[in-house]
Amino acid sequence: MKSAEAILALSALAQEHRLALFRLLIQAGPEGMPAGRIAEALGVPNSSLSHHLAQLAESGLVRQRREGRSLIYSADYAAMDRLVGFLMENCCAGAACDAPTANGKENER
């Protein structure tokens, strides 16, 4: 992952509505949720929400797919994984430490 991508992803998360949105999708699981239901859940006008969804999708943290008239959004766990990996890269100059890893498995760096 390059720095520019990471910034895009972090900026996407660094906003009240988008953060709530992303966490909602994380909790919704891989099936995701249609835009309408998300807007309803968050109490944000459609046009605003659409703007935020686009930004999250652009950042790669969220996937979009169409299903009938609805657009379904879902969290991309692997992207989140890569982001955390990038942030903690070469943690403690390579020494073993309690640094976060991106995938819940043992730290193998």
Add this chain to the structure above:
Amino acid sequence: MKSAEAILALSALAQEHRLALFRLLIQAGPEGMPAGRIAEALGVPNSSLSHHLAQLAESGLVRQRREGRSLIYSADYAAMDRLVGFLMENCCAGAACDAPTANGKENER
């Protein structure tokens, strides 16, 4: 962790210089680095860097301590841990999944 704290931390990271700064500190380990050496490493004017350091410190991701005339900054790994934990909270509605965890240990949710 509350949403407001998470946003503060994410905003702190969502900026070119601060992201580079944080990763530098992650790699520097718990001893950290003095402000001057950081500014030099990143090629950013002192006043700009100070502004960024303050923001990272404010967010809780970075710690500040004085040592003689120097102010030493270091990454707070536990804070990063909590941030990732918050982002992935209740991942996949509690079902086992490949979600990131914050500490490199097995996923115990």
Add this chain to the structure above:
DNA sequence: GGGTTATTTCGATGATTGTCGAAATGTGGT
């Protein structure tokens, strides 16, 4: 106290971002 070094605060400026209604687009049913 005076001088030197390390770093922060102030303040002004330009650039980026969030917001939301109205209009446009895409999809499916009849």
Add this chain to the structure above:
DNA sequence: ACCACATTTCGACAATCATCGAAATAACCC
């Protein structure tokens, strides 16, 4: 073809943010 539904794009405005020089603060040494 038409209508209704789901969602996005456009556009304008207010609010927040990044930048950096100059001045202020803090620590140390003589």
